[in-house]
Amino acid sequence: MTSLAEPGTRAAEPAGAPPDRHRNGQRMRRGALRRRSTLVGWSFILPNFLGFALFTLVPVVAAFLLSFMNWDAYNPPTWAGVHNFVRMLNDQSFWVALENTALYALGHVPITLALSLLLALLLNKKLKGIAFFRVAIFFPYISSLVAVAIVWNLLFNPSSGPINQFLHLIGITNPPGWTASTTWALPAVIITSVWKDMGYYMVLFLAGLQAIPQEYYEAASVDGANGWQKFWNVTVPSLRPTTFFVLVMLSISSFKVFDLIFVMTGGGPGRATLVLSQLIYQDGILNGQFGYASAISLALFLIVLVITVFQFRLQQRREN
């Protein structure tokens, strides 16, 4: 490593060369410099890139190829064409998992979006101790998943869980069976995941709110706008990029959902909370049907891609 004590030695070099040779030399030097900086650049990237290429890029490409192969844990791979996809479309479990995943997203996305925005508006105040409230509401997001799943399972206990006791208290005599019921298991996991995720998206909304210039609100006040009008005409439009980002992230994460549901219900009762990710796990890793499971994962990827692109288009049209 060169020391800081000898400044300027390198910069002083190019001086008294003749004009044409100078230009030639400069071109050569530029080529050499470029080669050098390519080498230097790659030397920085390489340690990470080796791991990234081997364990992320290669599997991503392989997943695509695998979905067109017949391959299980016991037989060598053979070309299958679209066989896996045909099988998928005739697989009842796939449709059940797709429906459950979509229903989960339909519940999880709008509720989390609304609640996290509401929380951000409420907590975007200059008040003593406000940071404490923000931190506390964020905490469920990073607390350990298994502990959270277990405690909510007990809270949802149909006969003596605190939630149904509360429902009894407010006069609901026949409260739902939650995770024990095929109709209420999905709402139960949606409630839990909204509770767990809303703090994270609240932080994103808070960042968006704090980026709105105060002058906008002052100008609106001068024009005589009340609080509600300021919200609709200043806050909502200024927050649009954040809202869009949150919407995309929420949709993607909803379609990938796995851990929380898997620990809470294991996909049950029956197949009531079986989602696409769990199906991929079951077919691919548990049953060793690598090709078929890859076809389902390609479908999952395409769904996520289509939703993302669709939301981007919508956003662009609104901007124009």
Add this chain to the structure above:
Amino acid sequence: MAVTSAAPVRASLRARRARDRVGKAVLYVLLAALLIVVLLPFLWMLSSSLKDNVDVLTVPVQWIPKDWVWTNYRDIWSRIPLAGYISNSAILAVTITFLQVLTGSFAAYGFSKVRFPGRDALFLAYIATIAVPWQAYMIPQYVMMQHAHLTNTFWSLILLQAFGAFGVFLMRQYYMTIPDELTEAARIDGLNDYGIWARIVLPLSKPALASLALLTFVNTWNDYMGPFIYLSSNNLWTVQLGLRQFIGQYEADYAMIMTGSVISILPILVIFLAGQRYFIAGIATSGLKG
């Protein structure tokens, strides 16, 4: 407004201040209520962890334990090998965090401060994979690990999680805010790129490094699917796997399960409270999780 005499102005000011004070009090009450509702599951978890098992699911709910059973916190260590699970989680989380921060910040320098052909295309490949759901390529990853005989070892998880694109992305976003004039000045002073990274850029990016380290540590500590897929031997299990298994084994011992849950959250709580502003800053700048 300028023409009115001083007295009514003062009176209306006083009235407004009083109204503000009432408004503030209402807001605090509202916030406190909200806080209790959001944190209720944790309070219930804590209270149940200090109960006899028969008192966990009672009608009506016992918010404060009738008898405080502190022995739960002593007995759990002999009921399940919790100490071993915790040390496994710690080994994985520390190793993965260290590698991710080191290689991520190193690569981020290449992506932000060194110009060379193909750099931006390569970075795009990194970004693109962040958008691909992990479940979409978990099968090939698993097959690879199986063929390399690395399943049921820590190596599988370390290799799969330590070189994530997320770390590179987060660090690069931060490095972009460090002015090039600074690195150029250091170059003129005779530092080479490795020196600039180690002595200029790295010390300047402490907040981003803290964000990345905390987020990676917490994600690894809380990860369920990775260990669940790759680790089958009980002596390799992490806290999350051990806790999950505990439910099946002692179906009815809810008090003990809650005790284990509280213990599994404690390290995260401590780390979170110590570095909460880095968490928030990291999420707000990157807007992405690991």
